[in-house]
Amino acid sequence: MLGRMSVKINGADCGFEALLLGATTSIGGFLFGYDTGQISALLLFKDFMNRFAQDGPNGEKEWDSIIQSTLVSLMSIGCLIGALSGAYTADWWGRRKSMSFGVFVFIIGNIIQITAMQSWVHMMIGRLVAGLGVGNLSVGVPMFQSESSPREIRGAVVASYQLMITFGILVSNIINYGVRNIEESDASWRIVIGLGIFFSLPLGLGIMVVPESPRWLASRGRWEDARLAFGRLRGLKDDLQNPLVEDDINEMREILEKEQQVGTGGWLECFSTKTDVPKVLYRTLLGIGIHFLQQWTGVNYFFYYGATIFDSAGVDDPILVQLILGAVNVAMTFYGLYVVEKYGRRWPLFLGALWQCAWLLVFASVGTGLNPENNSTSGIVMIVSACMFIASFAGTWGPMAWVVIGETFPLRTRAKQASLSTAGNWLGNFLIGFLTPIATSGISYAYGFVFAGTNLAAALLVWFFLYESRTLSLENVDLMYGQPDLKPWTSHRWVPPGYVTRKERDTSHFRNMSVSGPAGGAKKSDDRSDDAVAGSTLAEKV
DSSP: OGGGOEEEETTEEEEHHHHHHHHHHTHHHHHHHHHHHHHHHHTTOHHHHHHHSEEOTTSOEEOOHHHHHHHHHHHHHHHHHHHHHHHHHHHHHOHHHHHHHHHHHHHHHHHHHHTOOSOHHHHHHHHHHHHHHHHHHHHHHHHHHHHHSOHHHHHHHHHHHHHHHHHHHHHHHHHHHHHGGGTTSTHHHHHHHHHHHHHHHHHHHHTTTSOOOHHHHHHTTOHHHHHHHHHHHHTOTTOTTSHHHHHHHHHHHHHHHHHHTTOOOOTGGGGOSSSSSTTHHHHHHHHHHHHHHHHTTTHHHHHHHHHHHHHHTTOSOHHHHHHHHHHHHHHHHHHHHHHHHHTOSHHHHHHHHHHHHHHHHHHHHHHHHSOTTTOHHHHHHHHHHHHHHHHHHHHTHHHHHHHHHHHSSOGGGHHHHHHHHHHHHHHHHHHHHHHHHHHHHHHGGGHHHHHHHHHHHHHHHHHHHOOOOTTOOHHHHHHHHTOTTOOGGGGGGOOOTTBSSSSOBOHHHHHHHHHHHHHHHHHHHHHHHHHHHHHHHHHHHO
């Protein structure tokens, strides 16, 4: 029966609908990547330049650096506003309807772009509106995935959002490469933008087929619907009393009951130090910091302006170089899906930032010391450096930053904190898009030294402030951040109360309760809880 359609992943049942949910929602990441990747080559297409670029001193069309910055970066401002609005729509309408709304806004923005004729302002407004939709999705998708995916596949499912971002960038690069032969026709850029509408439809329609977030349903008091959603996601909708479903429900009920005792969190609570929920401000600033620095690793320095950068470096086919970077990005993100579950979050993020710092130093040093226009070896080294940087980002900071905001926040303020973190991502994205043409016209490839410094800052942020959440339920992640003496660099040793390991409950606890009876069971439960806490404290000190 359909209710029993499930597969074993990491030792636990995961339903077909959980896999369908991961595949469908990840299209939101594809749209993000597709819009990110397309603009780099469009800026070089002749018809696009003839319509929207400015008259140069020799009568040829060329981009004014401020107008180019504004055209590229205003989409990021739209995404920032859309991300903040996502907190409201996700809470008001539910996660699924909010995502359908995001797709609708994205389609409207693409229609505005396609109908642009001669005005760069018209094109810019279209990118701004499309950004509103993408920003809304950038909050809704990771939050929905993290709340709905069984914990055994949660990291990989949320990381698949970044995989689809990279796939979207690659597909846009392939399409750009394919239409470059008709770059003198308006069909070139209209095809690229119009295909975004086609790609968005499976998400807008398909999302309504999968279950709503169990945690959102439970927060509205719809416990039977939440139980059914858990059953469907586990492939057990005809066996809702299954221990797996019961475990998911009971664990969620415990934390929800505690949170509901103190009401619903508002925006100010995200920045409060006087709440019953531990480290709320700490986690808000951590999420914003990680996502801001994800952009300031420098990844969109290459994806927004890579074709322009390598064109100025004298590379014969800069669009082909973009295609190569996009392929590396996709290939290494598959590796990132493995790394996030195998090695956790902290070490890959820390080492990835250091690796990226090193290759950006090479890129900037070679580009500054040896003019690539006159030295082909310099150009090759810069391309290799860019590939090595992208490889690391795709395997670490690309997917894992999204995993972190899906796991770090308490349910009561999760939507708002996720919105703030994603807004930090889009703020960093906007600054990269806006400042890059201005900075490169002034300091050229030495701009890479700035990104080397921000990667070093990202490594320090992870080491000193991020807790390891691998294999923990969302409720136990919340509990971990509340441990007063637990340090981020020892957090991987912490085990939740009532668990033998991070994944396995202490089943003797439940057996003792059933043997002792109601009164004895209550006493045994308290004893076991104290033992588990003591064990957790001991683990912290080892």
